[in-house]
Amino acid sequence: EDQVTQSPEALRLQEGESSSLNCSYTVSGLRGLFWYRQDPGKGPEFLFTLYSAGEEKEKERLKATLTKKESFLHITAPKPEDSATYLCAVQDYGGATNKLIFGTGTLLAVQP
Amino acid sequence: EAGVTQSPTHLIKTRGQQATLRCSPISGHTSVYWYQQALGLGLQFLLWYDEGEERNRGNFPPRFSGRQFPNYSSELNVNALELEDSALYLCASSWGDTQYFGPGTRLTVL
Numbered sequence: 001e002d003q004v005t006q007s008p009e010a011l012r013l014q015e016g017e018s019s020s021l022n023c024s025y026t027v028s029g030l031r032g033l034f035w036y037r038q039d040p041g042k043g044p045e046f047l048f049t050l051y052s053a054g055e056e057k058e059k060e061r062l063k064a065t066l067t068k069k070e071s072f073l074h075i076t077a078p079k080p081e082d083s084a085t086y087l088c089a090v091q092d093y094g095g096a097t098n099k100l101i102f103g104t105g106t107l108l109a110v111q112p
Numbered sequence: 113e114a115g116v117t118q119s120p121t122h123l124i125k126t127r128g129q130q131a132t133l134r135c136s137p138i139s140g141h142t143s144v145y146w147y148q149q150a151l152g153l154g155l156q157f158l159l160w161y162d163e164g165e166e167r168n169r170g171n172f173p174p175r176f177s178g179r180q181f182p183n184y185s186s187e188l189n190v191n192a193l194e195l196e197d198s199a200l201y202l203c204a205s206s207w208g209d210t211q212y213f214g215p216g217t218r219l220t221v222l
Contacts, residue, residue: 043213
């Protein structure tokens, strides 16, 4: 069964203190791995799509990487406005479905 | 370009009633997805519509249903509401692999 596990559940950083969030996954055939940011009470905001091991994508202070078993979201010199829940999701080739399977997220708090 | 829109923003119902939630996809997107996000839980896949047809549904009872209209907008209906249906209901649309989410409808069942 497809599964996504994110760690840590919560992370508190000081402004400027770089760190990484982890997303480990189990799928029969990875079609894509997705990172989203979600602010409280709002819908997830799309960040990145990764398709194959070794792929990397960057956007401002965020960089996402992918291996065959996990993905990392690296946050460089974070600012308080980066505080949010970061969600990882996978899409499986198997079955006639486009559904995303989500992890439970990492709640990031960046203190000034 | 306008994003995914959902209405209403909030909806309060009592047990046993029916709820109708609406979603308008990004222009040009033909697929619409519905997810449930209950408090403290991750997003759970509910339904996928494409070109007016239901393509797949998640592990939810039949009282969760919906449809997609010719203009690709979609409606989610929840019958015989139960307290545990209280959640944020999110709609997403896509043309390729990436799904873009709307702001959600907060459903509260009293």
